[in-house]
Amino acid sequence: xxxxxxxxxxxxxxxxxxxxxxxxxxxxxxxxxxxxxxxxxxxxxxxxxxxxxxxxxxxxxxxxxxxxxxxxxxxxxxxxxxxxxxxxxxxxxxxxxxxxxxxxxxxxxxxxxxxxxxxxxxxxxxxxxxxxxxxxxxxxxxxxxxxxxxxxxxxxxxxxxxxxxxxxxxxxxxxxxxxxxxxxxxxxxxxxxxxxxxxxxxxxxxxxxxxxxxxxxxxxxxxxxxxxxx
Amino acid sequence: xxxxxxxxxxxxxxxxxxxxxxxxxxxxxxxxxxxxxxxxxxxxxxxxxxxxxxxxxxxxxxxxxxxxxxxxxxxxxxxxxxxxxxxxxxxxxxxxxxxxxxxxxxxxxxxxxxxxxxxxxxxxxxxxxxxxxxxxxxxxxxxxxxxxxxxxxxxxxxxxxxxxxxxxxxxxxxxxxxxxxxxxxxxxxxxxxxxxxxxxxxxxxxxxxxxxxxxxxxxxxxxxxxxxxxxxxxxxxxxxxxxxxxxxxxxxxxxxxxxxxxxxxxxxxxxxxxxxxxxxxxxxxxxxxxxxxxxxxxxxxxxxxxxxxxxxxxxxxxxxxxxxxxxxxxxxxxxxxxxxxxxxxxxxxxxxxxxxxxxxxxxx
Ligand SMILES: Nc1ncnc2c1ncn2[C@@H]1O[C@H](COP(=O)(O)OP(=O)(O)OP(=O)(O)O)[C@@H](O)[C@H]1O
Ligand SMILES: [Mg+2]
Numbered sequence: 001x002x003x004x005x006x007x008x009x010x011x012x013x014x015x016x017x018x019x020x021x022x023x024x025x026x027x028x029x030x031x032x033x034x035x036x037x038x039x040x041x042x043x044x045x046x047x048x049x050x051x052x053x054x055x056x057x058x059x060x061x062x063x064x065x066x067x068x069x070x071x072x073x074x075x076x077x078x079x080x081x082x083x084x085x086x087x088x089x090x091x092x093x094x095x096x097x098x099x100x101x102x103x104x105x106x107x108x109x110x111x112x113x114x115x116x117x118x119x120x121x122x123x124x125x126x127x128x129x130x131x132x133x134x135x136x137x138x139x140x141x142x143x144x145x146x147x148x149x150x151x152x153x154x155x156x157x158x159x160x161x162x163x164x165x166x167x168x169x170x171x172x173x174x175x176x177x178x179x180x181x182x183x184x185x186x187x188x189x190x191x192x193x194x195x196x197x198x199x200x201x202x203x204x205x206x207x208x209x210x211x212x213x214x215x216x217x218x219x220x221x222x223x224x225x226x227x228x229x230x
Numbered sequence: 231x232x233x234x235x236x237x238x239x240x241x242x243x244x245x246x247x248x249x250x251x252x253x254x255x256x257x258x259x260x261x262x263x264x265x266x267x268x269x270x271x272x273x274x275x276x277x278x279x280x281x282x283x284x285x286x287x288x289x290x291x292x293x294x295x296x297x298x299x300x301x302x303x304x305x306x307x308x309x310x311x312x313x314x315x316x317x318x319x320x321x322x323x324x325x326x327x328x329x330x331x332x333x334x335x336x337x338x339x340x341x342x343x344x345x346x347x348x349x350x351x352x353x354x355x356x357x358x359x360x361x362x363x364x365x366x367x368x369x370x371x372x373x374x375x376x377x378x379x380x381x382x383x384x385x386x387x388x389x390x391x392x393x394x395x396x397x398x399x400x401x402x403x404x405x406x407x408x409x410x411x412x413x414x415x416x417x418x419x420x421x422x423x424x425x426x427x428x429x430x431x432x433x434x435x436x437x438x439x440x441x442x443x444x445x446x447x448x449x450x451x452x453x454x455x456x457x458x459x460x461x462x463x464x465x466x467x468x469x470x471x472x473x474x475x476x477x478x479x480x481x482x483x484x485x486x487x488x489x490x491x492x493x494x495x496x497x498x499x500x501x502x503x504x505x506x507x508x509x510x511x512x513x514x515x516x517x518x519x520x521x522x523x524x525x526x527x528x529x530x531x532x533x534x535x536x537x538x539x540x541x542x543x544x545x546x547x548x549x550x551x552x553x554x555x556x557x558x559x560x561x562x563x564x565x566x567x568x569x570x571x572x573x574x575x576x577x578x579x580x581x582x583x584x585x586x587x588x589x590x591x592x593x594x
Binding site: 056058079083085086087090100101102106110113114119157161 | 498504510
């Protein structure tokens, strides 16, 4: 097993909703080795997305220790979390979240620009686009693409910046089964061929089976971990 | 890349952008038109002053060059001044304001024609009958009259005897005795124009006059003309400042509102950019760039509009308010528009920067 790229210990997250405190995460311990494809399942409201948001630096933890890619995320401030998103972690969302005004190619370029990369599509990126099957769709705007294509563009945008970790929050939630299968296969390929570390939230047990390991969450805690039967 | 992002944003919401640009253009046009009017009015006055053909202007005690004072100078001065050293000729005029920026000039016809080189008649002829009035082409156009037709000035019906080429002292002329009679200022003049015996002697003549008539304002025509510029007229200056202030307020509010809307509309997109790792500076830069483009667009549009207002005014009131295009004010008006736009974008920009990315991503 590789050394862990994500280490989470006693992670708690309390949201303040008006005056009411909502405890979204209540003591999560999780260790993810580099190169793993991890599935996370659990009922709605169990804190899966919240865990991603903290690991990906979109919001700070209330308490606990989080190490991502070797740096301690629990102590860094706003700027440190921005840096984490810029360099180390990329998101893929259920709602694709492409910028509607920009072509697929420009969506990818914006991400590259933000992480300070040159805007050329090098060999690695060309291969990635080929693997995702969207090389011919780069001039189109999101509204001109199918849901499956949009999600593949979103994956390309996420990986164009070469992140250590890909966090995919229900990436197939808005796709029909055919497109779901395609996206899941792509994620598995990316993991197997490029060694990309992937964490994926899903409600679908079949989708979860694509991962090496499935973590079950309930009520803000990890309740069970199971490995893929080989 | 930011430019591209901003550009696509603008293209994506053309109506909102166009409206903002249009609204920013309004104060720009306002400023440019006002300045153009002042400049045009003054350069027209200067041209007409030059057209008199005099070298020196002599005014009543305590009057200022740019005020239309009534006739307050004894007409005996005319002959007295004509006898001063190096003075070849003197002629007095009565200037009587008739509302707005216009005035009637009462002239000693033969003396005035001699000094100015004479009127060029485009229509009709000179003064013959007691109810004759002579006007210039601009005024004829503005009042839509031709030679031989009736014209009401100072509540009196006149007959337009002739229409002359513009550029000599005034737009409207009457013989001095007739104007004096109608305005109860017989034996008085408003100012006296003097011609020196030669160009080189003008300064000597002025010096001698100043010595002798110590308390009277005396200017060479060159001085008098150089004094007629916008910044030398306090009232105009204040007026322009007020309009500048209004311009800043309008530009500021328009852009502020527009960018505020833009930030709201784009909440989700800003969230996406943040999830990609966009820094605060990046987001702020994007918002300010958009404001800058709107400010510049507004400036260009405002300049175009100022040509349209110029054209319209020329058609409507060619004599009273001959507008000019004052290019030296373009950067000033543009600076105000852009400055107001950037300032107006700051607060919405701060809102965008502070937005919580998770909430922004959940925004529908
Ligand atoms: N920004 C927030 N403010 C307040 N409460 C929040 C916020 N985000 C999440 N929560 C609460 O935290 C809990 C966990 O939410 P989370 O989104 O992590 O669940 P989830 O497992 O991703 O659910 P789902 O499967 O429906 O996506 C929920 O009770 C939710 O209401
Ligand atoms: Mg969720």
